[in-house]
Amino acid sequence: xxxxxxxxxxxxxxxxxxxxxxxxxxxxxxxxxxxxxxxxxxxxxxxxxxxxxxxxxxxxxxxxxxxxxxxxxxxxxxxxxxxxxxxxxxxxxxxxxxxxxxxxxxxxxxxxxxxxxxxxxxxxxxxxxxxxxxxxxxxxxxxxxxxxxxxxxxxxxxxxxxxxxxxxxxxxxxxxxxxxxxxxxxxxxxxxxxxxxxxxxxxxxxxxxxxxxxxxxxxxxxxxxxxxxxxxxxxxxxxxxxxxxxxxxxxxxxxxxxxxxxxxxxxxxxxxxxxxxxxxxxxxxxxxxxxxxxxxxxxxxxxxxxxxxxxxxxxxxxxxxxxxxxxxxxxxxxxxxxxxxxxxxxxxxxxxxxxxxxxxxxxxxxxxxxxxxxxxxxxxxxxxxxxxxxxxxxxxxxxxxxxxxxxxxxxxxxxxxxxxxxxxxxxxxxxxxxxxxxxxxxxxx
RNA sequence: GCCCCCUUCGUCUAAUGGUUAGGACGUCAGGUUUUCAACCUGAAAACAGGGGUUCAAUUCCCCUAGGGGGUACCA
Numbered sequence: 163x164x165x166x167x168x169x170x171x172x173x174x175x176x177x178x179x180x181x182x183x184x185x186x187x188x189x190x191x192x193x194x195x196x197x198x199x200x201x202x203x204x205x206x207x208x209x210x211x212x213x214x215x216x217x218x219x220x221x222x223x224x225x226x227x228x229x230x231x232x233x234x235x236x237x238x239x240x241x242x243x244x245x246x247x248x249x250x251x252x253x254x255x256x257x258x259x260x261x262x263x264x265x266x267x268x269x270x271x272x273x274x275x276x277x278x279x280x281x282x283x284x285x286x287x288x289x290x291x292x293x294x295x296x297x298x299x300x301x302x303x304x305x306x307x308x309x310x311x312x313x314x315x316x317x318x319x320x321x322x323x324x325x326x327x328x329x330x331x332x333x334x335x336x337x338x339x340x341x342x343x344x345x346x347x348x349x350x351x352x353x354x355x356x357x358x359x360x361x362x363x364x365x366x367x368x369x370x371x372x373x374x375x376x377x378x379x380x381x382x383x384x385x386x387x388x389x390x391x392x393x394x395x396x397x398x399x400x401x402x403x404x405x406x407x408x409x410x411x412x413x414x415x416x417x418x419x420x421x422x423x424x425x426x427x428x429x430x431x432x433x434x435x436x437x438x439x440x441x442x443x444x445x446x447x448x449x450x451x452x453x454x455x456x457x458x459x460x461x462x463x464x465x466x467x468x469x470x471x472x473x474x475x476x477x478x479x480x481x482x483x484x485x486x487x488x489x490x491x492x493x494x495x496x497x498x499x500x501x502x503x504x505x506x507x508x509x510x511x512x513x514x515x516x517x518x519x520x521x522x523x524x525x526x527x528x529x530x531x532x533x534x535x536x537x538x539x540x541x542x543x544x545x546x547x548x549x550x551x552x553x554x555x556x557x558x559x560x561x562x563x564x565x566x567x568x569x570x571x572x573x574x575x576x577x578x579x580x581x582x583x584x585x586x587x588x589x590x591x592x593x594x595x596x597x598x599x600x601x602x603x604x605x606x607x
Numbered sequence: 608g609c610c611c612c613c614u615u616c617g618u619c620u621a622a623u624g625g626u627u628a629g630g631a632c633g634u635c636a637g638g639u640u641u642u643c644a645a646c647c648u649g650a651a652a653a654c655a656g657g658g659g660u661u662c663a664a665u666u667c668c669c670c671u672a673g674g675g676g677g678u679a680c681c682a
Contacts (some may be wrong), residue, residue, distance in 0.1 A: 170618070172682055205681065263680050270679090277608055280678060305680055322612075331610065336680045337619040346682050368620035369611070370677045393613085394675065435620055457620075459613040460675050467618070467632070474632090477645070505645035552641095559641080582643040 165197030165360050169223075169230075170350065172204040173215035177222040178464045179410040179429055180365065180395045181404050186430040187456075188393055189228045190364045193448045196358070201230035203351060205237045206344050222412040226426050227444055234357065236349045243344050246352045246382060247337070250308065255381045256337065258304030259286030260297045282307070282326060282333035306338040308347070317374035318364065320390025320453045327373035335374050351375055355384040363390045391431050394454050398464040410463060419509035424472040433461025440475040442483075469508065476507045484510060493517040495592070502588035519578045520592040526601035527579050529574035536561050537573060538602035546591040554590075576602050 169185040171177065177185075192199035201223065216235075223230070250256040261269075270280035286307070298304075312330040319325045336523055337348040354362065369391050371489075379386040394572035395403050403410065415425050423444065430447055431438045434455040481500040488495065495503075495514050503516040518524055528534055537558045542550060555573065559565055564572075575581060577598055578589065590598065600607035 170682085174682080207681075210681090218610095259680095261680095266680080274608060274678095279609055307680095325611090328609085332678080339680050343680095345680065350682090366612075366676055368677095368682085369682090392675095396675070398618090400674070432619060435630095438619060439631070457613085462618065464618070470632070473645095506643095555641085565641060567642045568639095574642070580643090584644075585640070586642090587640085 163360060165192060165195035166358050167192050167197065167361050168200040168202045168234075168354070168357065168359055169228075169255050170202040170204050170353075170364075170544050171218055171219055172207060173212060174207065175215060176218045176411045178403070179412075179415075182222070182226060182412055182426070183395060183429045184364055184392070185223060185228055186226075186426055187390075189445075190430065190448050190451045191361065191363060191453075193207045193445070194451055198231040199228070200232045200234060200357060200359075202234045202357075203236065204346065204349070205235055206346075206349055208237070208343070211237075218274040218298060218413065218472075222416075225416060226422050228426075232357075234353065235299065236353065239349070239353065239356075240344075242352050243349050246348060247306070247347065250337075250381060251306075253381065255309050256306045257287055257309055257334075258294065259307050259336075260289075260294075260302045260304055261286070262508065279331060280333075281331065283336065298586050303340040305336050305340050305378075307334040308341055308381070310334050310339050310374060312376055313375050317372065317376060317386070317389055319369075320361065320388060321392055321456045322369075322390075322458060325369065325372070327370060329373050329377065330603075332370070332374060339516070343559065347371065347375060347378060351378045351382065354387060355379065355382060359387050361388045361390065363392065365389045390453055392460055395429075395433070395463045396460045398462055398466070399463060403463065410465070415465075415468070419511045420468065420472045421475055422512065424468065424475045426476070428471050429463070433457045433459075438467070438471060440478050441472065442478075473508045476510060477505050488513055495520065498588075499592060502584045502592065506582075506584050515580075516584065516589075519580070519583070520589065521607050522597050524579050524597075524601065525606050526577070526604060527575040528572075528604045529575045530564075530568075531604075533562050533564055533569075533572050534576045534602045534604070535559070537576075541595055541599055541602075544595050546595065548587050548591060550585040551590045555586075576604075 165304055169188045171181055171185075189199045198313075201220070203216050203219070205216065220233075247256065265351075266282070269283070274281045287309070310329045310332060314326055314328050316324065316326045335347050336345055338344055345581040353359075356357070372389050372391075397403055407444075412425065412444070416422070423441075426444055427447060428438060429443055434457065436447075436450055437592045470602060481497040484500065487510060491511060491514055495513075495517055499520060501514060507513060507514065537554075539563060540554060540557045542554060555569065558573070559569055562569070570586070571581065574583065577586065577593060583589070596607045
């Protein structure tokens with residue numbers, strides 16, 4: 163049996179770091195098993211779901227390099243859910259209830275105050291036919307609850323090992339609202355059955371959901387898939403990742419200019435025993451991937467650490483990997499240029515700065531006028547290569563008596579306008595004699 | 608309130624009833640670059656606290672503290 167997994171975000175916002183960790187884990191598992199990775203948009207909540215968010219999610223995944231074999235929208239599958247409801251009603255597992263949510267909330271608070279677990283008391287189950295009819299005739303509409311079997315539900319979790327949840331400690335989940343719309347649990351299970359999902363890989367926040375869902379799979383006559391619940395991400399400060407955490411949206415990380423690969427490696431690798439380190443591609447990560455490497459405690463998502471990884475990744479990337487994107491940003495340098503400057507980049511767009519340094523125009527900074535003038539006079543004729551710099555700078559040293567920092571800083575400042583950067587040995591031939599000469603004279607070039 | 612999970616260098620983690628508790632990132636130092644960055648080498652740096660069990664506990668048990676998750680007509 164080939165593995166089939168799914169990533170099922172609800173399009174009620176853009177993807178954030180925590181979401182893509184789930185997506186990545188699913189995708190990598192599918193890759194490793196040569197299985198299918200499906201994208202399922204859980205858009206049954208028509209109030210909060212939007213087309214724009216759905217589009218955004220697809221964009222984010224595409225950017226990260228996660229491709230899906232199939233895209234499914236729950237809003238297209240309402241008929242299937244209705245059919246499942248019919249079957250559950252027929253088998254007596256779904257029962258109507260008439261409490262309002264305000265009423266239920268009040269009841270929960272009372273139970274809590276008395277130190278009791280806030281579990282639904284199944285009052286609706288005790289309603290007689292007459293009482294139900296009266297409620298209906300008074301205009302009350304029913305919502306429908308799934309009647310749980312009071313027993314221990316166990317499964318072998320892919321990451322957490324043997325898990326037990328006592329269904330008796332859970333409320334019977336509402337599956338259908340008064341207005342006929344469905345709550346997460348039902349569509350999710352129906353889809354997993356219809357789509358032949360073999361492994362459900364999701365965040366730890368779903369552990370308790372798994373028990374009712376396993377019962378639902380069984381009530382619908384299907385075998386439950388395998389489950390794996392990964393650790394969640396927390397902020398750099400160690401606090402829970404808020405769903406509104408704008409700074410950690412994938413969109414914002416992309417806008418910051420970070421590499422998709424760095425973001426993916428970071429999100430997939432923190433909280434595992436694999437080192438957070440650059441890899442040439444996502445596939446390099448797949449080979450080493452294993453659920454047993456996931457920690458069971460929350461991992462910190464630290465943007466500062468991600469930026470460091472991004473820089474390290476850039477430093478090892480070959481020219482071919484970035485050539486097209488460099489051209490798109492107007493950087494026409496070739497391999498020589500790339501290899502000279504990549505070690506000084508934090509984000510790829512920094513290459514634009516160094517491209518301007520080698521191709522102009524640029525305002526030089528003249529820190530030592532006398533030295534620069536003498537240096538200009540000593541510039542050898544072209545052609546230049548990477549031996550030119552040391553010969554020339556030695557000549558300048560002899561002529562001026564300047565050495566060390568006093569020699570190199572003024573030259574760097576004049577030639578590049580910056581007080582730091584790639585080796586001048588490599589930069590100088592790229593800048594060329596004409597520009598170097600002009601800049602040493604304080605002219606924009 | 609109750610239930611579940613977790614706690615090892617600053618961070619992500621490895622291992623183990625007896626170890627100099629290992630690695631990676633960061634930090635610091637040195638080297639290289641007659642400058643800076645990049646790069647190379649090295650160093651400092653941890654078993655949350657308290658009780659047990661044991662010849663021996665970071666490892667097993669209990670308690671406390673802290674963190675995370677759940678307890679929805681959210682997903």
